[in-house]
Amino acid sequence: MNASVPLTRKDFQTDQEVRWCPGCGDYAILAAVQSVFPELGVPKEKFAVVSGIGCSSRFPYYMNTFGFHTIHGRAPAVATGLKVARPDLEVWVATGDGDSLSIGGNHTIHMIRRNVGLKVLLFNNKIYGLTKGQYSPTSEVGKKAKSTPFGSVDRPFSPLALALGAGATFVARSVDVFQAHLKTTLKRVASHKGTAFTEILQNCNIFNDGAWDAIADKDVRDDHVLYLEHGKPLIFGKAKDKGIRRNGFDMEVVTIGAEGVAEGDLLVHDERHPSPAYAFTLASMDSRPGFPTPLGVLRATDAPAYETLVNAQVQQVIAKKGKGDLGKLLRGPETWEVR
Amino acid sequence: MSTAAAPPQPLSAGSRERLTSAVIRFCGDSGDGMQVTGSQFTNTAALFGNDLATFPDFPAEIRAPQGTLPGVSGFQVNFSSTQVFTPGDSVDVLVAMNPAALKTNLADLKTGGILIVNSDSFAEVDFKKAKVTSNPLEDGSLAGYRVFPVDLLKLTKAAVKDVGLDTKSVDRSKNFFALGMCYWLFGRSMDGTLRWIDTKFKGQVAEANTLTLRAGYAYCEATEAYQTAAYEVPPAKLKPGTYRNLSGNNALAMGLVAASERSGLPLFLGSYPITPASDILHELSMYKDFGVVTFQAEDEIAAVAAAIGASYGGCLATTTTSGPGMALKMEAIGLAISVELPLVVCDIQRGGPSTGLPTKTEQADLFQALFGRNSEAPLPVLAPQTPGDCFWIAVEASRIALKYMTPVIILSDGYLANGAEPWRVPAPEDLPSFPTTFRTDPEGFKPFLRNPDTLARPWAVPGTPGLEHRIGGLEKQDVTGNINYEPANHDKMVRLRAAKVAGIVQDVPDVVPAGDSEGDLLIIGWGSTYGSITAALHSLRAKGHKVGHVHIRHLNPLPGNLGETMKRYKKVLIPEMNLGQLAFILRSIYLVDAISYSKVEGKPFKQAEIEKKALEVIQ
Numbered sequence: 001m002n003a004s005v006p007l008t009r010k011d012f013q014t015d016q017e018v019r020w021c022p023g024c025g026d027y028a029i030l031a032a033v034q035s036v037f038p039e040l041g042v043p044k045e046k047f048a049v050v051s052g053i054g055c056s057s058r059f060p061y062y063m064n065t066f067g068f069h070t071i072h073g074r075a076p077a078v079a080t081g082l083k084v085a086r087p088d089l090e091v092w093v094a095t096g097d098g099d100s101l102s103i104g105g106n107h108t109i110h111m112i113r114r115n116v117g118l119k120v121l122l123f124n125n126k127i128y129g130l131t132k133g134q135y136s137p138t139s140e141v142g143k144k145a146k147s148t149p150f151g152s153v154d155r156p157f158s159p160l161a162l163a164l165g166a167g168a169t170f171v172a173r174s175v176d177v178f179q180a181h182l183k184t185t186l187k188r189v190a191s192h193k194g195t196a197f198t199e200i201l202q203n204c205n206i207f208n209d210g211a212w213d214a215i216a217d218k219d220v221r222d223d224h225v226l227y228l229e230h231g232k233p234l235i236f237g238k239a240k241d242k243g244i245r246r247n248g249f250d251m252e253v254v255t256i257g258a259e260g261v262a263e264g265d266l267l268v269h270d271e272r273h274p275s276p277a278y279a280f281t282l283a284s285m286d287s288r289p290g291f292p293t294p295l296g297v298l299r300a301t302d303a304p305a306y307e308t309l310v311n312a313q314v315q316q317v318i319a320k321k322g323k324g325d326l327g328k329l330l331r332g333p334e335t336w337e338v339r
Numbered sequence: 340m341s342t343a344a345a346p347p348q349p350l351s352a353g354s355r356e357r358l359t360s361a362v363i364r365f366c367g368d369s370g371d372g373m374q375v376t377g378s379q380f381t382n383t384a385a386l387f388g389n390d391l392a393t394f395p396d397f398p399a400e401i402r403a404p405q406g407t408l409p410g411v412s413g414f415q416v417n418f419s420s421t422q423v424f425t426p427g428d429s430v431d432v433l434v435a436m437n438p439a440a441l442k443t444n445l446a447d448l449k450t451g452g453i454l455i456v457n458s459d460s461f462a463e464v465d466f467k468k469a470k471v472t473s474n475p476l477e478d479g480s481l482a483g484y485r486v487f488p489v490d491l492l493k494l495t496k497a498a499v500k501d502v503g504l505d506t507k508s509v510d511r512s513k514n515f516f517a518l519g520m521c522y523w524l525f526g527r528s529m530d531g532t533l534r535w536i537d538t539k540f541k542g543q544v545a546e547a548n549t550l551t552l553r554a555g556y557a558y559c560e561a562t563e564a565y566q567t568a569a570y571e572v573p574p575a576k577l578k579p580g581t582y583r584n585l586s587g588n589n590a591l592a593m594g595l596v597a598a599s600e601r602s603g604l605p606l607f608l609g610s611y612p613i614t615p616a617s618d619i620l621h622e623l624s625m626y627k628d629f630g631v632v633t634f635q636a637e638d639e640i641a642a643v644a645a646a647i648g649a650s651y652g653g654c655l656a657t658t659t660t661s662g663p664g665m666a667l668k669m670e671a672i673g674l675a676i677s678v679e680l681p682l683v684v685c686d687i688q689r690g691g692p693s694t695g696l697p698t699k700t701e702q703a704d705l706f707q708a709l710f711g712r713n714s715e716a717p718l719p720v721l722a723p724q725t726p727g728d729c730f731w732i733a734v735e736a737s738r739i740a741l742k743y744m745t746p747v748i749i750l751s752d753g754y755l756a757n758g759a760e761p762w763r764v765p766a767p768e769d770l771p772s773f774p775t776t777f778r779t780d781p782e783g784f785k786p787f788l789r790n791p792d793t794l795a796r797p798w799a800v801p802g803t804p805g806l807e808h809r810i811g812g813l814e815k816q817d818v819t820g821n822i823n824y825e826p827a828n829h830d831k832m833v834r835l836r837a838a839k840v841a842g843i844v845q846d847v848p849d850v851v852p853a854g855d856s857e858g859d860l861l862i863i864g865w866g867s868t869y870g871s872i873t874a875a876l877h878s879l880r881a882k883g884h885k886v887g888h889v890h891i892r893h894l895n896p897l898p899g900n901l902g903e904t905m906k907r908y909k910k911v912l913i914p915e916m917n918l919g920q921l922a923f924i925l926r927s928i929y930l931v932d933a934i935s936y937s938k939v940e941g942k943p944f945k946q947a948e949i950e951k952k953a954l955e956v957i958q
Binding site: 014016043044045046047048050053060061063064065066067068069070071074076077078079080081083084085086088089106107110114171186220310311313314318321322323324326329331332333334335336337338339 | 382385386387388531574576577578579580581582583584585593596597600605607609626627628629630631632634635637638640641644645646647648649650651652653654656670671673674678764765766767800801803804805806807808809810811812813821822896
């Protein structure tokens with residue numbers, strides 16, 4: 001444990017056989033995390049990776065850090081307890097669309113509402129993988145899966161829109177196979193104080209293969225992906241000729257140069273926009289015909305982390321009242337003597 | 340604080356009739372302040388030096404429609420110059436604030452007992468609300484009692500006429516008039532309550548309450564009829580020491596803080612509000628000066644899950660709930676069993692199933708605590724037997740959880756939680772000390788390499804260099820903790836987890852029966868039936884029967900000598916506020932023909948009920 005030797009990707013690999021299906025997008029996410037962790041300047045023992053249940057939640061077993069594979073949907077709650085008890089730790093949560101948005105939906109929104117300092121990686125493959133192929137809360141309407149042979153009728157969540165609705169201070173989106181983009185995003189996640197909520201579009205090649213082809217496929221992706229950069233105009237398309245312009249309370253897709261549209265007419269990305277409505281419109285954009293899927297950091301604002309406030313309050317009370325005296329506590333407000 | 344008149348003097352010594360003990364019940368509308376009145380009388384009795392036991396009994400509705408039967412709230416206190424085990428089977432003094440309260444409580448008043456009624460609330464409209472057809476004050480139905488009708492509202496109004504309060508606030512003060520009367524009846528000092536009023540209320544309200552309390556006292560003193568109702572109950576001869584009055588929930592909260600101090604670990608509580616456990620959350624949230632962190636979670640599951648997370652991080656972690664919340668927590672408790680992390684789960688039982696009787700007591704979660712999880716998931720279960728014992732059980736449960744790296748369930752109940760008794764205050768240095776350390780040495784570290792004496796695994800908290808490892812709910816390979824699905828390993832791990840919990844018996848004291856150590860009958864109880872069984876035992880033995888009593892505080896593992904102890908008696912009787920859960924378990928384990936005695940009314944057993952049943956069994 002020589003602190004002077006820099007950590008490498010190898011330091012974060014375990015001797016455990018990785019048991020995801022060959023070709024699963026989870027491998028790419030694991031590789032990206034293992035290569036980013038050594039660059040964060042955090043001692044290895046300070047990382048704790050907490051997960052729920054599902055394919056994504058096997059993640060901690062493959063990270064050579066402290067890891068806790070908990071129960072279905074409850075990772076945010078377990079991680080909240082850990083982070084409040086141990087603010088010195090870097091606590092990462094690995095979860096999936098079923099784990100965090102279905103069975104654990106309540107914990108997810110309350111973790112975000114409290115702004116607990118957790119780094120949340122939501123692997124979104126729009127399907128239940130570990131239970132072998134049922135539709136998930138992010139599956140598109142009409143999804144034909146094991147439990148919906150005639151197509152699903154329920155409408156999906158947008159994970160980031162949900163997070164923003166719960167008051168998220170940080171939301172980002174990346175793609176399993178976009179390694180460079182994913183690593184850059186992960187570094188942003190690592191540096192955020194408060195809940196850093198990240199949707200990673202991940203391919204399940206067994207039960208929902210190609211779910212993200214429009215975004216991941218080299219031939220078409222440039223027309224469907226909008227890379228967000230703070231302070232830069234919202235431009236996308238193979239020829240970099242499409243952009244997002246404000247239209248009343250909404251946004252619209254325009255072509256630069258057509259009908260007198262200039263780059264200066266486009267919206268400029270602002271992670272710190274005072275209104276969450278801006279990021280909300282970005283977050284739910286991909287479900288609308290003709291709109292791209294924004295990738296990158298949609299929103300990053302400053303707010304005190306929950307664990308900081310909780311522990312500060314404890315310290316304030318101790319500063320005001322002094323350290324508790326057990327003898328005094330046991331005696332209570334009034335006592336009497338029996339001789 | 341204003342003092343309108345010089346305080347009236349108590350009757351001179353000797354002019355009061357001396358009683359060994361007395362039972363008062365205050366009952367009225369849930370908005371009448373009966374819980375406050377009862378608590379104040381209790382504190383005063385405690386400070387005076389009586390032994391006592393209380394039974395607060397209130398509806399689940401915060402304010403049921405005024406004056407109706409479901410809205411009746413009561414508080415009973417038994418105070419004595421001798422040792423007290425129960426709040427009393429029947430009452431000597433009943434204070435009834437309205438016809439509904441009278442109707443629902445009169446049956447418990449002893450023949451010839453004192454009945455104080457608020458006659459201002461005995462009009463036609465009140466009878467209608469209480470579904471009473473004739474005026475009980477006039478129809479002769481109260482002939483067997485010493486009835487004292489008092490115009491409480493009119494007298495209160497008169498007492499506070501110069502304060503300038505609105506009608507509603509005056510109405511709210513009237514319980515202090517009744518309290519003042521009861522203080523006079525038993526020659527009690529008003530000082531404690533006057534001090535309390537000063538800290539609890541401000542301005543006009545404090546003034547009105549003070550004046551009303553004094554007026555109630557003075558009213559009795561000046562009214563001739565009450566001179567025949569003046570009593571004294573001398574102080575009890577308790578074991579020497581410093582005493583305080585303590586309720587079960589407060590005792591439990593304090594016990595957890597004490598365990599935190601004596602283990603050297605910070606206390607973390609994850610909780611979700613639920614009756615009758617919420618007071619523990621309230622109490623612990625005030626103890627931030629002890630470094631206590633309280634987390635009011637989004638639901639019961641998050642509450643226990645966050646506690647497990649805090650335990651993983653190295654805290655003494657606890658979660659508090661009642662039956663329905665326990666049901667929700669069970670999967671997470673199974674996780675804590677599987678990953679072998681310490682956790683103290685407090686179940687303050689109430690009537691069930693489902694929402695059941697939220698404010699009433701029951702002890703029917705024993706099966707849930709022992710067997711309510713999927714698969715083989717044993718854990719230690721402890722039960723306090725009196726309100727003050729909740730303190731000691733909390734300390735003991737914490738000690739076992741930390742020593743054996745296991746979740747522990749405490750089964751308290753609504754009766755213990757809200758009931759109070761004089762509690763002998765221990766010195767902090769006399770409390771059990773169990774300094775807890777974490778594994779730090781990477782040399783030879785294996786997450787599931789067990790301590791040969793306790794079978795506990797090492798506690799290696801995140802942040803410790805060289806001890807990075809993974810735990811989870813999947814089956815683990817023995818010693819390494821790696822995921823493992825091999826049949827023989829699973830069988831071994833199931834047996835190891837069971838053996839660890841069974842081995843805790845080395846920390847469970849043998850039972851020593853109270854009363855006769857062999858004979859006709861052994862009464863076995865657990866939890867809050869302690870008082871009634873003890874009182875029944877004394878009475879049975881006084882009548883010449885050879886009876887013993889064992890009260891089980893460790894329900895899993897059971898005390899090692901329980902089986903042989905049962906054999907020393909001809910019969911075994913097990914009274915429980917359920918349909919015979921402990922009886923079922925003891926019959927199953929020990930093949931003993933134990934007789935179950937069940938009562939599931941949301942109320943504790945009366946001494947007389949247990950005595951009657953015991954006599955039936957003996958004969």
